[in-house]
Amino acid sequence: MRLTVAPTPTSRFRRLRKSAALRALSQENTLSVNDLIWPVFVRDGNGVREPIASMPGVERLSVDLIVKAAEEAAALGIPAICLFPYTDPALKTDDCAEAWNPDNLANRAIRAIKAAVPEIAVMTDVALDPYNAQGHDGLVRDGIILNDETVEALVKMSLAQAEAGADILGPSDMMDGRIGAMRAALEGAGHKDVAIMSYAAKYASAFYGPFRDAVGASGALKGDKKTYQMNPANSDEALRLIERDLTEGADMVMVKPGMPYLDIIHRVKTTFGAPTYAYQVSGEYAMIRAAALNGWIDGDRVMLESLMAFRRAGCDAVLTYFAPQAARALHAGRG
Numbered sequence: 001m002r003l004t005v006a007p008t009p010t011s012r013f014r015r016l017r018k019s020a021a022l023r024a025l026s027q028e029n030t031l032s033v034n035d036l037i038w039p040v041f042v043r044d045g046n047g048v049r050e051p052i053a054s055m056p057g058v059e060r061l062s063v064d065l066i067v068k069a070a071e072e073a074a075a076l077g078i079p080a081i082c083l084f085p086y087t088d089p090a091l092k093t094d095d096c097a098e099a100w101n102p103d104n105l106a107n108r109a110i111r112a113i114k115a116a117v118p119e120i121a122v123m124t125d126v127a128l129d130p131y132n133a134q135g136h137d138g139l140v141r142d143g144i145i146l147n148d149e150t151v152e153a154l155v156k157m158s159l160a161q162a163e164a165g166a167d168i169l170g171p172s173d174m175m176d177g178r179i180g181a182m183r184a185a186l187e188g189a190g191h192k193d194v195a196i197m198s199y200a201a202k203y204a205s206a207f208y209g210p211f212r213d214a215v216g217a218s219g220a221l222k223g224d225k226k227t228y229q230m231n232p233a234n235s236d237e238a239l240r241l242i243e244r245d246l247t248e249g250a251d252m253v254m255v256k257p258g259m260p261y262l263d264i265i266h267r268v269k270t271t272f273g274a275p276t277y278a279y280q281v282s283g284e285y286a287m288i289r290a291a292a293l294n295g296w297i298d299g300d301r302v303m304l305e306s307l308m309a310f311r312r313a314g315c316d317a318v319l320t321y322f323a324p325q326a327a328r329a330l331h332a333g334r335g
C-alpha cells in the first residue's frame with residue numbers, strides 16, 4: 001500500500017483529532033470483549049480461593065469456583081477461558097501419567113464448565129510440566145528432553161482433554177511434530193471439530209516467572225527450557241515454525257510472550273493471514289499491576305493500551321489475565 005501525504009497546510013493531521021467524534025471515525029483498530037481469552041488457575045478442593053503473591057488480583061480456584069469464574073466470563077461476553085492446573089506435587093512423576101488421567105484436575109474442570117456454561121469455549125494447556133517431577137514440558141532421560149516420546153504422551157493428553165469436552169487444545173510444549181500427531185489422533189478418534197491453537201512461536205523468556213509460581217512449577221524445574229523454546233533473538237525462525245504448524249493442522253497460532261514480541265505478531269499476521277493470538281504472560285501482567293498498585297501508572301489505561309497494541313500488531317485475540325477487568329472497562333466505555 002502506498003501512503004499519500006500532502007504537505008501542511010494541505011494536510012493537517014490534527015483536523016481528525018479535534019473531537020471525540022472525528023477521532024472515533026478515523027480510528028483504525030478496535031478492542032472488544034470478543035478479543036479476550038481468560039487464563040485461569042485451577043486447584044483441588046471445594047470453595048478454595050488462593051491468592052498468587054506474584055500476580056496480585058489473580059487466584060487459584062477450586063473447580064466449583066472455576067465454574068463461577070466461567071459464568072462471570074460468559075456474562076461479560078468473554079468468548080473463551082483457558083485452564084491451567086496447579087497439580088498436587090504428590091501426583092508429579094517422571095512418566096507424567098497424571099497428564100492423560102481422564103479424571104485429572106484439568107479434565108474435571110473442563111467437564112464442570114461445559115456442563116454449567118456450554119456457550120463458553122474452553123481452551124486447555126497441552127504440555128507435561130504440571131505433571132512432571134522434572135518440571136519440564138517434555139519427558140526427560142539422562143538430562144535430555146525427549147521429543148518423540150513426549151509427542152506420544154501429548155497425544156494421549158490431548159485425547160483425554162477432547163473427550164472431556166475441550167473446544168481448543170493449546171500445545172505449549174514446543175516439541176517438533178506434535179501438531180500433526182495430535183491432529184491425526186483427533187481425526188481418528190472422531191474429534192474432528194476440536195481446534196488446535198499452537199503455541200508455535202514460544203520464546204524461552206524470563207517473563208514467565210510468576211506463572212511458574214502460580215502452577216507450582218518453579219521448585220521442580222531443573223535447568224532451563226532453551227532446548228525447546230525459541231531464542232528471543234530470532235524472528236525468521238518464528239515464521240518457519242508457524243508455517244510448519246499450520247501445515248500440520250493448527251487452526252490458530254500464538255506468539256508468546258506478547259508485548260516484547262509485537263514485531264513477530266505483525267510478521268506472522270501479514271505473512272500468513274491465519275487466526276493469530278498472543279499471550280500477555282504473567283510477567284507482563286505483574287509489571288503493569290505492580291506499577292498500578294504503587295500508583296505509578298493508571299492501571300486501567302495502561303492495560304487497555306497494551307491490549308490495543310496487540311490488535312494493532314495483528315492479533316485476533318489475546319490471552320490475558322486482565323480479561324475480566326478489561327471486559328468491565330470496555331463495557332463502561334473506557335476502551
Ligand SMILES: NCC(=O)CCC(=O)O
Nearest residue numbers: 172207208211281282283
Ligand atoms: N503454558 C502457559 C505458560 O507458560 C504461561 C506463561 C505465563 O503466563 O507467564
